[in-house]
Amino acid sequence: MAPLDLARRLIACPSVTPATGSVFDAMEGMLAPLGFDVLRTIDGDAPDGPVENLLAVRKGPEGSRHFAFAGHLDVVPPGEGWTSEAFEPEIRGDLLYGRGAVDMKGSIACMIAAMAELPTDAGTVSFIITGDEEGPARHGTVALMEHMAARGLTPDLCLVGEPTSVNRLGDMMKIGRRGSVNIFLGVDGVQGHVAYPHLADNPAPKLVRMLAELDALVLDEGTDWFQPSNLEITEIHIGNPAHNVIPTKAEARVSIRFNDLHSGESLSRMVTEVAKKHGGWSKPVISGEPFLTAPGAFSTMLSDAIRAETGIEPELSTSGGTSDARFLKNLCPVIEFGLNNATMHKRDEAVAVADLDVLARIYRRVAEAALAQ
Numbered sequence: 571m572a573p574l575d576l577a578r579r580l581i582a583c584p585s586v587t588p589a590t591g592s593v594f595d596a597m598e599g600m601l602a603p604l605g606f607d608v609l610r611t612i613d614g615d616a617p618d619g620p621v622e623n624l625l626a627v628r629k630g631p632e633g634s635r636h637f638a639f640a641g642h643l644d645v646v647p648p649g650e651g652w653t654s655e656a657f658e659p660e661i662r663g664d665l666l667y668g669r670g671a672v673d674m675k676g677s678i679a680c681m682i683a684a685m686a687e688l689p690t691d692a693g694t695v696s697f698i699i700t701g702d703e704e705g706p707a708r709h710g711t712v713a714l715m716e717h718m719a720a721r722g723l724t725p726d727l728c729l730v731g732e733p734t735s736v737n738r739l740g741d742m743m744k745i746g747r748r749g750s751v752n753i754f755l756g757v758d759g760v761q762g763h764v765a766y767p768h769l770a771d772n773p774a775p776k777l778v779r780m781l782a783e784l785d786a787l788v789l790d791e792g793t794d795w796f797q798p799s800n801l802e803i804t805e806i807h808i809g810n811p812a813h814n815v816i817p818t819k820a821e822a823r824v825s826i827r828f829n830d831l832h833s834g835e836s837l838s839r840m841v842t843e844v845a846k847k848h849g850g851w852s853k854p855v856i857s858g859e860p861f862l863t864a865p866g867a868f869s870t871m872l873s874d875a876i877r878a879e880t881g882i883e884p885e886l887s888t889s890g891g892t893s894d895a896r897f898l899k900n901l902c903p904v905i906e907f908g909l910n911n912a913t914m915h916k917r918d919e920a921v922a923v924a925d926l927d928v929l930a931r932i933y934r935r936v937a938e939a940a941l942a943q
Contacts, residue, residue: 614709642703677731693941796829
């Protein structure tokens with residue numbers, strides 16, 4: 571199985587989040603001939619569901635180790651202005667173009683190609699693949715983990731194929747990620763005429779003072795593996811159509827990306843206290859907690875595989891946004907590694923054809939080393 575051919579087959583299946591149907595048909599058709607038992611499920615209800623997911627397992631000898639690949643088949647909307655059709659994979663020069671080429675159908679194709687070269691008696695291998703990572707992600711990987719628990723499946727190690735490389739394939743892996751919490755804020759007031767402020771209660775100044783205090787906070791100075799946590803004001807809304815009316819309410823939203831010195835709950839409490847101080851309210855939505863897979867055996871075997879195929883010593887990083895590794899870290903040690911991320915979520919998303927072959931070999935080396943431990 572050539573990773574290029576597999577990638578083209580996956581890209582050719584439109585799968586804007588939440589992905590469903592044909593792209594899962596294609597992946598099942600790739601895995602079944604390799605001896606994988608494929609379970610496809612529909613999980614969750616509206617508004618964040620239903621979501622289609624896939625769990626594929628090829629069991630090794632009794633007592634053998636279990637290595638898991640994880641990822642997502644859904645993609646972000648392609649938008650306008652592509653040179654070629656987003657879901658009609660096209661090779662131009664040395665690049666394969668198409669939505670999902672790097673994020674992350676290309677990586678999934680490399681995982682499958684790698685397993686075609688791995689003997690079935692090497693150990694147990696699984697694929698944890700969701701159709702909803704780019705969306706709400708409430709009924710994707712989390713639901714798959716529940717299906718795994720019901721079947722007594724617990725990987726020893728898990729590799730997520732997110733596009734982590736920056737300048738060239740192999741220069742960065744992610745051994746952790748910061749947590750994320752969005753907090754909705756508001757102050758309720760009393761509407762009135764601007765000429766008679768004593769008969770009203772303007773919520774806007776209170777919200778401004780609240781946001782000023784939050785914006786001035788220094789959450790921490792960072793750690794050995796994490797950059798400093800940051801709080802950003804992402805929305806301010808009053809929605810007052812009249813120039814001579816004191817508004818009834820003023821609302822805002824802040825987003826916090828935080829390292830392992832904090833938790834979503836502790837930051838939510840802190841912001842709530844500031845909101846109450848200024849006569850307001852808060853509603854936190856925690857998207858994920860921070861995690862760190864400390865440098866050790868897993869990161870070493872991945873570094874060895876990358877170095878053997880590329881000659882590069884990868885950087886161990888926790889930078890960037892969140893991924894489904896924030897859930898998978900509850901199963902076992904997890905690391906993210908994949909293709910160059912320069913064009914992910916962009917128009918004319920593309921992957922170097924040569925990188926697909928190299929990544930497939932890296933994935934095979936890592937799986938071999940993980941199962942041989």
